[in-house]
Amino acid sequence: MSANPLFVTAATGTVDLLGAELTALGVRELREVQGGTACTATLADAYRACLWSRVGLRVLWRISEFPVANDRELYDGIRAVDWSEHMGETDTLAVDFSGSVPGIDHTQFGAQRVKDAIVDQFRDKTGARPSVDRAAPALRINVHIGRGTAAVAIDLSGDSLHRRGYRGGQGAAPLKEYLAAAILLRAGWPAIAEAGGYFVDPLCGSGTLPIEAALIAADIAPGLTRARFGFEHWRRHDAKLWNDMRAEAVSRGAIDRLARGRIRGYDRDPVVLKDAVANAARAGFGELLEFHRCELGALPVAPAPYGLIAVNPPYGERLGETEALRELYGLLGKRLREGYLGWEAAVFTGNPALGRELGINARRTHRMMNGPIECRLLRIRIEPAEFDRPYEPGRPPPIDAEAARLRPGARMFANRLRKNFKGRSRWARREGISCFRIYDADMPEYSFAIDQYQADSEGFGGRWLYVQEYAPPATVDREKARARREEALSMMPEVAGLAMDDVYWRTRRPQKGGGQYEALDDSRERVVVEEAGLKFLVNFTDYLDTGLFLDHRITRARIRDTAKGRRFLNLFCYTGTASVYAAAGGASTTTSVDMSRTYLDWARSNMEINGFRGKDHEFVQADCLQWLAEDDGRRYDLIFLDPPTFSNSKRMQGEFDVQRDHIALIRSTLVRLAPAGLLLFSTNFRKFKLDADALSDVSVTDITQETIPLDFERDARVHQSFEIRGP
Numbered sequence: 001m002s003a004n005p006l007f008v009t010a011a012t013g014t015v016d017l018l019g020a021e022l023t024a025l026g027v028r029e030l031r032e033v034q035g036g037t038a039c040t041a042t043l044a045d046a047y048r049a050c051l052w053s054r055v056g057l058r059v060l061w062r063i064s065e066f067p068v069a070n071d072r073e074l075y076d077g078i079r080a081v082d083w084s085e086h087m088g089e090t091d092t093l094a095v096d097f098s099g100s101v102p103g104i105d106h107t108q109f110g111a112q113r114v115k116d117a118i119v120d121q122f123r124d125k126t127g128a129r130p131s132v133d134r135a136a137p138a139l140r141i142n143v144h145i146g147r148g149t150a151a152v153a154i155d156l157s158g159d160s161l162h163r164r165g166y167r168g169g170q171g172a173a174p175l176k177e178y179l180a181a182a183i184l185l186r187a188g189w190p191a192i193a194e195a196g197g198y199f200v201d202p203l204c205g206s207g208t209l210p211i212e213a214a215l216i217a218a219d220i221a222p223g224l225t226r227a228r229f230g231f232e233h234w235r236r237h238d239a240k241l242w243n244d245m246r247a248e249a250v251s252r253g254a255i256d257r258l259a260r261g262r263i264r265g266y267d268r269d270p271v272v273l274k275d276a277v278a279n280a281a282r283a284g285f286g287e288l289l290e291f292h293r294c295e296l297g298a299l300p301v302a303p304a305p306y307g308l309i310a311v312n313p314p315y316g317e318r319l320g321e322t323e324a325l326r327e328l329y330g331l332l333g334k335r336l337r338e339g340y341l342g343w344e345a346a347v348f349t350g351n352p353a354l355g356r357e358l359g360i361n362a363r364r365t366h367r368m369m370n371g372p373i374e375c376r377l378l379r380i381r382i383e384p385a386e387f388d389r390p391y392e393p394g395r396p397p398p399i400d401a402e403a404a405r406l407r408p409g410a411r412m413f414a415n416r417l418r419k420n421f422k423g424r425s426r427w428a429r430r431e432g433i434s435c436f437r438i439y440d441a442d443m444p445e446y447s448f449a450i451d452q453y454q455a456d457s458e459g460f461g462g463r464w465l466y467v468q469e470y471a472p473p474a475t476v477d478r479e480k481a482r483a484r485r486e487e488a489l490s491m492m493p494e495v496a497g498l499a500m501d502d503v504y505w506r507t508r509r510p511q512k513g514g515g516q517y518e519a520l521d522d523s524r525e526r527v528v529v530e531e532a533g534l535k536f537l538v539n540f541t542d543y544l545d546t547g548l549f550l551d552h553r554i555t556r557a558r559i560r561d562t563a564k565g566r567r568f569l570n571l572f573c574y575t576g577t578a579s580v581y582a583a584a585g586g587a588s589t590t591t592s593v594d595m596s597r598t599y600l601d602w603a604r605s606n607m608e609i610n611g612f613r614g615k616d617h618e619f620v621q622a623d624c625l626q627w628l629a630e631d632d633g634r635r636y637d638l639i640f641l642d643p644p645t646f647s648n649s650k651r652m653q654g655e656f657d658v659q660r661d662h663i664a665l666i667r668s669t670l671v672r673l674a675p676a677g678l679l680l681f682s683t684n685f686r687k688f689k690l691d692a693d694a695l696s697d698v699s700v701t702d703i704t705q706e707t708i709p710l711d712f713e714r715d716a717r718v719h720q721s722f723e724i725r726g727p
Contacts, residue, residue: 005062006046007153009036013368014055014182021053043238046156047245050231051223054181054216057160060142060153061231068150071103071113077150078117078143086154086235089122092133096155099145114143138233158230165225166211166283168275174205175312175348177222179370180212186366186377187346189308193217193257198307200340202299202332204265207276207291209310211283214263221249225283258288261303266294296331297542301339308344309336309382315350315373326357326397326507333358336382345380352376359388394541396467396489396505404490409483413446414491421495424711434530435538435550437711438496441470446488451550452496453529453538462527465496465503466540504540528609532557534580535609537602547575547602551718552642554707555682559640560585562678566637569593569672571624576603578640583612591636593620593627625656628668635674641665645685658685663694670698670726679724682707686717699725 006027010018015032022030022037025048031038036056041049049059063086066077087093097110104110118141119129140155162178184190189199199213215222223229224246231237267273273291280289294300302309313332314325336345337360347362349355350373355362362378363386369375380386404410420439428436434454441447447470455462467489472481493500526537531553538546559568559578563585570579573592576599582590590612592603600619607617620627624643643665647656658665666681673679692700701723705716712718 003040003042004046005038005065006041006049007036007038007060007062007151008049008053008056009058009060010056011178011182011369013366014178017055017182017185018053021055022049025049025052043236044241044245047231047242050157050161050229051221051245051249053161054212054222055178055185057157057162057178058142059156059161061156062151062153064150064152066150067148068101068145069148070101071110074101074104074110074143074145074150075113075117078114078152079121081152083118083121084125084235087130087139087233088235089126089128089130091130091138091233092136093118093130093139093141094132094134094137096140096142098143099150101145101148101150104145110143110145114141136228140230154230154234156229156231156234158228158232161223163226164222164283165227166279167206167208168278168282175208175370177208177212179368180208180312181216181222182368183209183310183312183346183348183377184213184216184308186368187308187310187344187379189213189310190216192306192308192344195306198302198304199263200302200307200309201265201311202294202296202309202335203311203313204267204273204276204291205269205312206272207265207279207289209312210263210265210276210289210291211280211285213308213310214258214280214285214289215283217263218253218255218257220253220255220284224249224253255284255288258285260288261290263288264290264292264303266292266296266299268293268295296328296335299335299339302341302343306342308346309340310346310348312348313354315354315375325351325354329354329357330359333360336360336380337387340382341384343382345378345382347378347380348375349378350375352378356388361386361388394504394506396500396503397485399486399489401486401490401500404483404486407483407487409446410487410491413443413484413488414495416442416446417450417488417491417495427710432532433553435548436709437550438465440712440714442714446484447472448488450492453527453540453546453548455527455529463496463498463502464527464540465492465498466546467492467503467505469505469507471507506544532560532581534584536577536580536606537575537609548577549574551684551709551712552577552682552707553709555640555680555721556581558703558707559638559680563587563638567591567635567674569636569639571628571639571641571669572643573603574599574642576600576606576619578642579603579617580606580610580612582638582640583607583617584610587638589616589618591618591620591634593622593624595621595623597621625665625668628665628672631671634672635677636672637674637677639669639673639677639679640682641669641679642682645683658683659688662688663691666695666724670724673726675726677726679726680721681724682719682721684719688720690720690722695724697727699723 008018019030019032019037027039027041027045029040046059046061049056064081068074068077095111095114097107097114123129140158142153142155144151162176164177193216201209204210265276270293273293276291350370355378360380362380364379366377368377417439424436424438437451439450449468451466453464453466492503526539528535529538536548538548540546556578560581563582566587568582568587568590570592573579573594576592579590579592594600600621604619643658645658669679703723704720707721
């Protein structure tokens, strides 16, 4: 077959990569135009593009071109093509249409007119007509109208080339295959792979980047894993040419280049990791690619001296998410600086401002589109000369403290903080309280919660500030919020008499799905603080909360006062602080139930450092809802029930919403309550409303006001608490 006009489509920002691909495949006379690359090609060239292009989307073999001024001329021009050269009357077809012409004001109508012209031709000639199959047609036809000309082409790809055929499960917001390949090509992965470099994706999701990296490294044609192409039922298809080309591609693949573990993916989500393993197997790599469950904070160091780390971290597309991702990007940069010196990095983000949090300067950036989102690919060389600033989990953002202190707002904030500090410290010493809240957005424009933690009531074992910034709403100017943050932070150490190293920082915003319990880092650095003569391990870096809810101080004291001789049950026990108080109050037994092994281990440690160990103190790893449903017959005299506001953890059966589900939860818990027993129910959901009518057969006493400590009085909605006694 002679040379023919060919157009290969590509996404914005990848057309030059496509041109380089086609040139390497032997295609000549290329013209890069908007939306793709135009050329004159043989059928063999077109087949190679279908089989080998990693960034191309559709391969369009042009069969006709004619002027068009209205919908009638479009119909006539399409009908003038001899369609029997391309398909039969019993075949199926689909039409993709773009552009406009008078009489056609939307693409669906344009596609309808094209289809009508084709089927009318067949019906007039044979009395039969092809039918439409949009999902898997025998022939897909592409028509584009531009500048008064209609271009008619056979879509040889049939379906977008990015659908390689290996993807099954894909997780949330998967990276399309062509885009993953484009990222790798831009980042220089072919040369790195050729030199024997390794590959790591620390947030791999369902494995698209590692799999595309493996296809490139092993020189495997991405089209080999596809089930079908659009030309296979085309009447001009050369089956022998295609089979020979496929056989050549199969023999060319060098999967032996992929030593096991040379390409690795890490993710915290075990479900998407299962998808990644299955996808890699479908791509033909078996177990050559390694996928491991791992928090970003625990990312292993580089497995080789040289390689590429490529990652597509979250962008923060919805309002309020950007600030939450600052720490993730900062932690990513920290891991790169600490463990991947000498490597190249490619960070693909739809929020370039977050790239600054990496603390490493990008030597090149590329504009690319991920669907409708304009993104940047940051190409980074991980070398000390490129490092901007270090990031430490839980530490305050860097500021120019000297300049910030000179601003009037800093002095105003310092005066208020100093007044609060003096009063609260005096009160805390009098009450024997070591950990307490100093400031809680007393000045609304300085929206922080500031807590002091001490190792003991005198502070001899250490003293720290734990600062939570309430994320500003979208209506607040970000630069003003940043300036106030700097002013407040510049004064906190001075007022508290501490070094900046003793100040820890978090940004707090509404959490979904139990997000406040999810690890932000994995340093596991804990200090021991004192409360009411008891010791507790707290962590300032790994989680949004420290492990000791200060607003429950009075509630814990009530548990200790009523626990003597009682069997105590702590549901959703978190770090087991209530269990420690119950044991200290003389509880005969304690049972602590939580779904998280991490928190149960923390709870056990809290019990042990206070001298409580042995068979009378039980720790149960279970979904509390399921554990309650599977009643083992044991009953408890005192139960503390403090569930999350919302949870959709994959380890739970279904999702939990405290407002919707609190009655069912309380009823299930009351089954475990012994006669004359007491259930303490608490929630931090600020809009919670107890359905008292649904509990009319039991005694319910609202003890909220009695359980809010003085240092939390500014926020009457910090929690709600109720005493419930059975009928």
